[in-house]
Amino acid sequence: MATVTAAPEQAAPRIRSDRLERIAGQALALLASLLIALLLGAVLIVAYGESPAQVYGAIWEFSFGSVSNFGYVLAIATPLIFSALAVAVCFKGGLFNIGVEGQYLVAMVAAAWAALNLDFLPGGLHVVGVLVVASLGGMIWAAVPGVLKVKTGAHEVVTTIMMNGIAVSFLAWAVNFPLKAQEIPAGQNVDLRTDVFPDSALVGDIGTTFGVSRGAHLSWLLLLAIAASIVVWFLLRRTRLGYEARAVGSSPGSARAGGISIGGTQIKLFLISGALAGLVGMQQILADRGYLGLNYVAVLGFTGIAVAFLGQNNPIGIIFAAILWAVLSRGEVALQIETEVPREFVIILQGILILSVVITYQIAKRRLAARQLQRAGAVGSLEDSAAAEDIEGLAKEDR
Amino acid sequence: MTEDGGAGRTGAPPLVVLEHITKRFPGVVANDDVSLELRPGEIHALIGENGAGKSTLMRVLYGMYPADGGRILVRGQEAKIASPRAAIALGIGMVHQHFVLVDPFTVTENVILGDEDGAILDRSEAERKVRELADTYGFQIDPRATVEDLSVGEEQRVEILKALYRGIDILILDEPTAVLTPSEANDLFGNLRELKASGKSIVFISHKLDEVLEIADRITVLRRGAVVGETKPAETSKATLAEMMVGRPVLFRLEKPQVEVGEPVLSVRGLRGEGKLNGIDLEVRGGEILGVAGVEGNGQRELAEALIGLRQPEGGTIELEGTDIGGRSVEDIRNAGVAYIPEDRHEQGLVLDMTLWENVVLGRHDDAEFSGSGGVLFIKKIKELASRLVKLFDVRTRSIDVYASTLSGGNQQKLILARELETDPRLLVAAQPTRGLDVGAIEFVWRQILEQKGEGRAVLLISAELDEIYALSDRIVTLYEGRITGEFPPDAAPEELGVGMLGGVREEAVG
Numbered sequence: 001m002a003t004v005t006a007a008p009e010q011a012a013p014r015i016r017s018d019r020l021e022r023i024a025g026q027a028l029a030l031l032a033s034l035l036i037a038l039l040l041g042a043v044l045i046v047a048y049g050e051s052p053a054q055v056y057g058a059i060w061e062f063s064f065g066s067v068s069n070f071g072y073v074l075a076i077a078t079p080l081i082f083s084a085l086a087v088a089v090c091f092k093g094g095l096f097n098i099g100v101e102g103q104y105l106v107a108m109v110a111a112a113w114a115a116l117n118l119d120f121l122p123g124g125l126h127v128v129g130v131l132v133v134a135s136l137g138g139m140i141w142a143a144v145p146g147v148l149k150v151k152t153g154a155h156e157v158v159t160t161i162m163m164n165g166i167a168v169s170f171l172a173w174a175v176n177f178p179l180k181a182q183e184i185p186a187g188q189n190v191d192l193r194t195d196v197f198p199d200s201a202l203v204g205d206i207g208t209t210f211g212v213s214r215g216a217h218l219s220w221l222l223l224l225a226i227a228a229s230i231v232v233w234f235l236l237r238r239t240r241l242g243y244e245a246r247a248v249g250s251s252p253g254s255a256r257a258g259g260i261s262i263g264g265t266q267i268k269l270f271l272i273s274g275a276l277a278g279l280v281g282m283q284q285i286l287a288d289r290g291y292l293g294l295n296y297v298a299v300l301g302f303t304g305i306a307v308a309f310l311g312q313n314n315p316i317g318i319i320f321a322a323i324l325w326a327v328l329s330r331g332e333v334a335l336q337i338e339t340e341v342p343r344e345f346v347i348i349l350q351g352i353l354i355l356s357v358v359i360t361y362q363i364a365k366r367r368l369a370a371r372q373l374q375r376a377g378a379v380g381s382l383e384d385s386a387a388a389e390d391i392e393g394l395a396k397e398d399r
Numbered sequence: 400m401t402e403d404g405g406a407g408r409t410g411a412p413p414l415v416v417l418e419h420i421t422k423r424f425p426g427v428v429a430n431d432d433v434s435l436e437l438r439p440g441e442i443h444a445l446i447g448e449n450g451a452g453k454s455t456l457m458r459v460l461y462g463m464y465p466a467d468g469g470r471i472l473v474r475g476q477e478a479k480i481a482s483p484r485a486a487i488a489l490g491i492g493m494v495h496q497h498f499v500l501v502d503p504f505t506v507t508e509n510v511i512l513g514d515e516d517g518a519i520l521d522r523s524e525a526e527r528k529v530r531e532l533a534d535t536y537g538f539q540i541d542p543r544a545t546v547e548d549l550s551v552g553e554e555q556r557v558e559i560l561k562a563l564y565r566g567i568d569i570l571i572l573d574e575p576t577a578v579l580t581p582s583e584a585n586d587l588f589g590n591l592r593e594l595k596a597s598g599k600s601i602v603f604i605s606h607k608l609d610e611v612l613e614i615a616d617r618i619t620v621l622r623r624g625a626v627v628g629e630t631k632p633a634e635t636s637k638a639t640l641a642e643m644m645v646g647r648p649v650l651f652r653l654e655k656p657q658v659e660v661g662e663p664v665l666s667v668r669g670l671r672g673e674g675k676l677n678g679i680d681l682e683v684r685g686g687e688i689l690g691v692a693g694v695e696g697n698g699q700r701e702l703a704e705a706l707i708g709l710r711q712p713e714g715g716t717i718e719l720e721g722t723d724i725g726g727r728s729v730e731d732i733r734n735a736g737v738a739y740i741p742e743d744r745h746e747q748g749l750v751l752d753m754t755l756w757e758n759v760v761l762g763r764h765d766d767a768e769f770s771g772s773g774g775v776l777f778i779k780k781i782k783e784l785a786s787r788l789v790k791l792f793d794v795r796t797r798s799i800d801v802y803a804s805t806l807s808g809g810n811q812q813k814l815i816l817a818r819e820l821e822t823d824p825r826l827l828v829a830a831q832p833t834r835g836l837d838v839g840a841i842e843f844v845w846r847q848i849l850e851q852k853g854e855g856r857a858v859l860l861i862s863a864e865l866d867e868i869y870a871l872s873d874r875i876v877t878l879y880e881g882r883i884t885g886e887f888p889p890d891a892a893p894e895e896l897g898v899g900m901l902g903g904v905r906e907e908a909v910g
């Protein structure tokens with residue numbers, strides 16, 4: 001028998017650089033996209049008769065100009081991290097959970113109930129209880145499309161969109177009837193809302209310690225979000241479930257032939273996704289407002305899809321993507337205060353960013369595939385390696 | 400092989416001359432100073448192992464890759480071919496292994512796609528042209544049929560028609576028979592002979608030596624990017640060609656290990672399912688290889704999938720050493736000692752964008768050896784296993800950390816074999832285990848399967864390649880329309896098997 005040509009051990013150092021290369025490539029692509037977005041944005045600003053330097057300067061100032069400003073950014077990023085993680089967990093298993101939106105709305109209702117009713121729990125346990133109930137709420141809402149998908153084959157995109165609609169009405173009903181405020185303090189608006197939660201149900205501020213103003217409401221939910229990212233990374237990369245999820249996500253046939261239960265794996269992923277989604281709304285009701293009302297901040301679930309995409313569904317990448325998104329969102333305030341440019345400009349900027357990222361990630365992927373192909377070629381498997389087919393496929397797309 | 404066909408027109412000036420073509424990819428020279436002549440009206444076979452540079456060379460000619468050195472002459476004129484479009488303009492067409500057809504479109508719509516006349520489609524006129532073209536070369540195809548309703552063989556005809564419609568004289572076919580059944584391959588050969596008779600030149604890329612000897616007028620052999628020789632079918636033999644390709648003598652008949660045939664390991668009785676399995680009875684004993692021969696589409700895939708638990712049988716029993724495993728989960732059946740080499744290694748064998756080490760434990764990742772009760776993977780242990788298996792099975796890779804997609808087909812198959820055989824199975828179900836592999840890799844896979852027999856394991860070999868059935872089997876059964884239609888000794892004549900494969904001997908065998 002022929003001798004082994006490549007000793008895997010020898011190649012190990014090179015591989016580490018492979019991974020670095022991939023991550024560096026994606027980071028570079030993101031940076032390039034940001035540049036494109038800023039350049040196109042500059043054209044718009046000029047068309048609006050303002051100076052791009054001044055507008056971008058204001059956005060920068062409002063995000064990084066002071067510790068307090070950066071605190072605001074992190075507070076905005078906190079729910080986005082949970083939301084993007086919820087999307088990414090499902091995505092890794094080949095599922096497109098559009099339902100994070102509905103899951104976090106339902107979870108806010110569950111949390112509001114727990115905040116108002118579990119106050120008998122001693123000390124710090126109350127807020128923990130609230131978070132657990134919120135996650136359970138998200139899980140229940142995610143379980144429905146999960147079970148429907150596995151048992152009936154109903155596509156999760158359709159069912160989760162439907163569940164989102166129901167969730168919006170459910171929240172409205174909840175603050176209208178069972179959880180409606182008993183007493184509206186004099187002088188406050190009469191929006192439909194719950195009573196104010198007891199302090200024991202609220203999450204503590206961590207910003208003031210570092211000089212962030214109290215108004216930012218930077219809470220330890222940020223630390224929880226970062227911890228969740230690490231846990232999700234570990235789950236996907238180091239555990240049996242994560243392994244099965246990735247196998248199911250990228251090759252269901254091979255996973256099945258390997259004895260992995262596709263349905264079982266998908267339901268577990270939906271539950272984990274729902275639990276993460278359940279925490280999305282906690283920043284606004286437990287750190288920011290202290291009650292749940294009809295004036296809640298919506299579409300965080302949909303924004304999570306964009307953030308997960310920016311972070312390429314990598315749990316650590318998502319943290320940075322969420323911060324980037326938050327910087328732009330924070331820019332809305334900067335624009336209103338410092339410039340004449342309407343705040344909607346930020347939405348345009350975010351839109352351009354996503355569009356350019358779609359393109360630059362694709363370019364990065366091609367370059368990486370080309371390099372892989374070359375290296376595979378070095379071992380003498382050039383022609384029929386799947387990498388070669390990739391390149392060929394991309395070449396076809398080009399034509 | 401008695402006549403020298405169109406290659407007799409040696410006096411005619413060559414249609415295409417490739418002179419000293421060199422194509423480098425970083426780290427590898429895919430084509431090293433390759434020269435080749437293509438004459439009018441000949442079928443020129445380009446053979447070599449996977450990675451020998453055959454497809455690369457033809458992609459250079461078809462304008463997909465720029466050459467780093469050398470030049471191309473078409474009809475005596477030096478040509479710069481910068482794109483497939485330029486190649487087509489010069490009368491050069493190529494049909495790839497993977498077809499690019501629009502499924503919901505008709506044959507005609509696919510053929511004229513990208514080459515429509517004017518803004519308004521004259522459907523009947525286009526259909527007439529396509530029909531005429533098909534009739535000229537004896538292509539059996541309905542121009543109005545929708546592509547998604549066609550068989551693979553018919554889709555290939557559409558691809559060839561697409562090229563012909565654009566008026567090409569030189570047709571490059573990249574491994575055209577890899578996706579065809581034997582009878583479809585025969586039809587294709589008929590079409591190719593018609594094309595040749597009408598003066599077209601054909602480059603036929605392949606690594607199947609029998610068919611090359613049957614169809615080619617001239618044969619050029621590539622190895623590691625360089626031409627090792629040019630010959631004609633009449634002047635060479637399968638063994639000579641194989642040795643030229645691989646660089647060492649290749650055995651087509653391997654020594655079968657002599658072992659005592661043991662107790663029945665697998666007993667299948669009256670297995671039915673989904674209209675594809677209509678009461679299959681078979682038995683495989685320890686130390687025995689049972690070859691299931693048959694034309695594809697007669698229930699082979701369904702049989703293999705029922706045995707491993709991917710399909711629920713609707714009737715009958717499957718017993719493994721006396722225990723009924725019919726209808727159990729894949730996990731249970733694997734744990735009971737069944738290993739599986741799927742006919743489609745990308746669909747059912749590997750997760751292509753996972754690393755080699757991750758693929759090596761697919762199906763065993765929940766063994767106590769590889770993950771704890773808490774669900775955490777023991778990555779170090781898995782990597783140790785992967786390193787060991789990669790060496791043991793000679794999987795050519797620079798690392799176990801690369802994606803399975805970076806391996807060649809042969810090495811992917813070795814990885815699957817390594818994983819499946821490492822479990823010390825009682826029964827190996829091998830479905831088309833050498834599909835798409837080159838000679839060297841086929842020999843490797845065959846040796847591994849014979850070794851299983853030597854270890855006293857039972858092997859069920861399902862194959863559409865009679866060569867393979869003969870090379871490995873101790874007993875042969877033929878499968879036709881979901882039934883076993885005959886049982887044969889390993890030295891039965893191919894004609895006898897052929898009758899069984901067409902369902903003929905059932906009455907005789909039973910009565």
